[in-house]
Amino acid sequence: MLKRRLLPVLYLLDGWMVRSQGFTEHQYIGDPVLHVERMVDWDVDELIVLDIGRGEMSFDHHRQDYRHKPVRTLLEFILRIAVECRIPLTFGGRVRSVDDVRARIQNGADKVSFNAALAEAPDVVTQCARAFGSQAIVASVDFRVVDGSARVFFDHGTTDAGAGPADWSRRAQELGAGEILLNAIDRDGMARGYDLDTIEQVVDAVDIPVIACGGAGHQRHFLDCFARTGAQAVAAGNIFHFTENSYPRAKRFLADKRGDVRPPETVAA
Numbered sequence: 060m061l062k063r064r065l066l067p068v069l070y071l072l073d074g075w076m077v078r079s080q081g082f083t084e085h086q087y088i089g090d091p092v093l094h095v096e097r098m099v100d101w102d103v104d105e106l107i108v109l110d111i112g113r114g115e116m117s118f119d120h121h122r123q124d125y126r127h128k129p130v131r132t133l134l135e136f137i138l139r140i141a142v143e144c145r146i147p148l149t150f151g152g153r154v155r156s157v158d159d160v161r162a163r164i165q166n167g168a169d170k171v172s173f174n175a176a177l178a179e180a181p182d183v184v185t186q187c188a189r190a191f192g193s194q195a196i197v198a199s200v201d202f203r204v205v206d207g208s209a210r211v212f213f214d215h216g217t218t219d220a221g222a223g224p225a226d227w228s229r230r231a232q233e234l235g236a237g238e239i240l241l242n243a244i245d246r247d248g249m250a251r252g253y254d255l256d257t258i259e260q261v262v263d264a265v266d267i268p269v270i271a272c273g274g275a276g277h278q279r280h281f282l283d284c285f286a287r288t289g290a291q292a293v294a295a296g297n298i299f300h301f302t303e304n305s306y307p308r309a310k311r312f313l314a315d316k317r318g319d320v321r322p323p324e325t326v327a328a
Contacts, residue, residue, distance in 0.1 A: 066105050068107045069098070082244050106148050148170070198228065
């Protein structure tokens with residue numbers, strides 16, 4: 060039986076990890092390498108890192124108190140994660156070309172996610188799928204509900220793609236994507252649960268795995284998503300920054316309730 064996954068998402072902004080709300084509000088929470096080290100200690104099923112910055116990337120925090128050598132560039136950061144990770148890594152953000160994907164994979168990413176390129180450079184998505192395999196291509200599909208209907212938005216949630224999540228995900232699969240990361244913009248950071256109806260619509264529309272993201276505020280939200288949709292994985296960001304909802308505790312909670320979730324390792328919460 061294929062095990063369903065629980066995936067942490069880390070948001071990278073200007074060289075720092077942040078908590079996100081609604082794609083517009085961001086609270087800085089610390090050094091990115093330290094957060095990755097915690098995920099390694101937790102033996103997570105897979106790690107997703109999304110660079111949500113718009114301007115020039117900089118990891119220069121002007122600090123001298125690091126217990127490890129600081130990273131200076133985006134590719135150096137990916138390489139640092141790859142060296143320290145014993146877990147699959149998906150990296151997204153600032154991906155516009157085949158060379159961008161090649162550089163990330165060569166530096167240790169297992170998968171690369173596309174967002175704006177699905178609309179602006181679809182041929183690049185197909186070229187990358189052919190060059191690196193569909194299993195390495197994740198379509199990041201962000202949506203919000205407008206006048207009662209779910210609509211896809213790209214470019215940090217600012218531009219309407221002119222389609223609903225099901226149609227957009229089906230198109231992404233046709234372009235060569237091997238997985239869908241479905242993120243509810245208006246539930247991001249709100250802790251009120253997943254948009255189960257939209258998730259199931261996308262699951263029904265494609266033949267590739269769907270990762271549901273956006274809205275987790277309690278361990279039971281993960282359980283509800285697995286029980287009521289066919290999502291192959293659930294992902295979350297903010298919730299895992301709180302001790303009472305740490306990844307190991309959430310994993311034990313799910314494994315106790317379901318037989319299709321990978322059992323947790325013996326790790327500290």
